[in-house]
Amino acid sequence: MEPRGVVLVAAGGMDGRGAMSVLYIYPGKMRGNGLDLVARQHLQALSEAGVKVECLARGAVSMPGITCRFLRHTPANALSFLPAAYYYGAQSRFFGAWACRLLDPGRHRLVVAFEGAAGRVFRRARASGVATALICPMGHVGASGSRAELAWPAIGEERLEEEYAAADRILVRSRRAAETFIQRGVREERMVVVPGGVDEEAFHPAQVRTPGPFRLLFCGRLSERKGIRQVVAAWKEAALSPEQAELWLAGSEPNEMKAWLDAACGAGVVRLGFVNDVASVMRQCDAQILLSEAEGMPKSLVEGACSGLATITTSEAGFPVQDGVTGWTVRREDSGGTARVIRQMADDVEAVRRMGASARQEALRHYTWAAFRKAFREGLLPLRQSAD
CATH class of the missing domain: 3.40.50.2000 (Glycogen Phosphorylase B;)
Structure with a gap:
C-alpha cells in the first residue's frame, strides 16, 4: 500500500x-x-x-x-x-x-x-x-x-x-x-x-570584461561554514583601496549574520544579496574566494572556474586548485596569508586572468x-x- x-x-x-x-x-x-x-x-x-x-x-x-x-x-x-x-x-x-x-x-x-x-x-x-x-x-x-x-x-x-x-x-x-x-x-x-x-555553455568567460577595479567574488550563503568572517578579515588586512579592488558578496544573508555584516563590511565591499543570474555576476569578476571549513565541493567554485575565475580556497572545501596555475590554496584562519594572495592578485590582474583561463580548461576537462x-x-x- x-x-x-x-x-x-x-x-x-x-x-x-x-x-x-x-x-x-x-x-x-x-x-x-x-x-x-x-x-x-x-x-x-x-x-x-x-x-x-x-x-x-x-x-x-x-x-x-x-x-x-x-x-x-x-x-x-x-x-x-x-x-x-x-x-x-x-x-x-x-x-x-x-x-x-x-x-x-x-x-x-x-x-x-x-x-x-x-x-x-x-x-x-x-x-x-x-x-x-x-x-x-x-x-x-x-x-x-x-x-x-x-x-x-x-x-x-x-x-x-x-x-x-x-x-x-x-x-x-x-x-x-x-x-x-x-x-x-x-x-x-x-x-x-x-x-x-557545470553547464559549460551557461558558465563561460566574458568576451570583454566590464571596466573597473579587480573584483574578487564570494558566491554562496554568507555563513560561518563558508568562511565569510575569515574572508572579510583577510580583505580588511589586504588594505586595498576601492579604486583598486572590490569584494563582491553574492548570496543570502542569514539573520544571525546581518548585524555583523553591517558593522564589518566597509569600503570596497559590495553586498549583492541573493543572485538569480550567477553566471552574469561571475563574468564581471576576476577571481573567487571561499574559505569553507568542510564541504564536498562547492557548486559555485566549479561554476566560477568554468567562468574563467582564478580561485582562492581551502583544502577542506574539496575543490582542487593548482597553486600558481588555477589559483591558490590557503589556510582558513591565516588571514595574513590570504591577504597577501589577494594583494598579489590585485597587483597583477593579467596573471590572474591567465590563471582563470587555465581554470576554465580544467573545468572543461573534469567538471562538465x-x-x-x-x-x-x-x-x-x-x-x-x-x-x-
Whole structure:
C-alpha cells in the first residue's frame, strides 16, 4: 500500500509494473538547481546506460527507462514551520520508510539513496542481498558538529553512522571528502568520488570584461561554514583601496549574520544579496574566494572556474586548485596569508586572468555534466551488475 496522492510517471513504453533494477530515493522536488539538478543528472546517467529505475521523490522527470512515483505534499509538509534541520529530516525519514515498503528484492538489484533517507531501506536491502549506494553530497563525515544535539525528526550522527555502515558504496564529491571517511575507518574501495558538474555553455568567460577595479567574488550563503568572517578579515588586512579592488558578496544573508555584516563590511565591499543570474555576476569578476571549513565541493567554485575565475580556497572545501596555475590554496584562519594572495592578485590582474583561463580548461576537462554522469555510472553500475 502506498501513501495517498502518489502520482506515477512512467517512461514511454513502460507501465510502471515491469522489471526494475534500481530503486532511487531523493526527498527533493526535482525541479530546481542545487541537489535537484544533481538528482536529475543521476537519473539521466542511468537512463543513458539503459538502466531501468524506479524513483521516489517530491517531483518527477521524464526520461527513457525512469519511472517516477512522486508526492508533492507528504505528511512531513505539516512540519514545514520547524527549523530546516527538522523539516528536511522529517522528509528524509518519510521517504526512507516509503522506500522500505516498496523495496522488492525480486526486481530491485540496487538501492541508491541520499544520506538521511537511507536508514530503514538500507537495512532491509542488506538483509535481502540487494546492493546499496549512499549519496553524500554536502560535506565531510564528522563535520556536522552539532548534529549530536538534534532531536527527532532531525537526522543525527547516530543515524548517519548507521547509513554509512550499511552502504556498499559511498558517493562523495571530492577526494578530500573521501579522505575524511577513510580516516574514520571506511575502506577505500567503498568510496566513489563523483566531482561536481557545470553547464559549460551557461558558465563561460566574458568576451570583454566590464571596466573597473579587480573584483574578487564570494558566491554562496554568507555563513560561518563558508568562511565569510575569515574572508572579510583577510580583505580588511589586504588594505586595498576601492579604486583598486572590490569584494563582491553574492548570496543570502542569514539573520544571525546581518548585524555583523553591517558593522564589518566597509569600503570596497559590495553586498549583492541573493543572485538569480550567477553566471552574469561571475563574468564581471576576476577571481573567487571561499574559505569553507568542510564541504564536498562547492557548486559555485566549479561554476566560477568554468567562468574563467582564478580561485582562492581551502583544502577542506574539496575543490582542487593548482597553486600558481588555477589559483591558490590557503589556510582558513591565516588571514595574513590570504591577504597577501589577494594583494598579489590585485597587483597583477593579467596573471590572474591567465590563471582563470587555465581554470576554465580544467573545468572543461573534469567538471562538465557529461563527465559527472560518466563518473556516476562507472561508480555504480559494476555494483549493480555484481548483484545480478
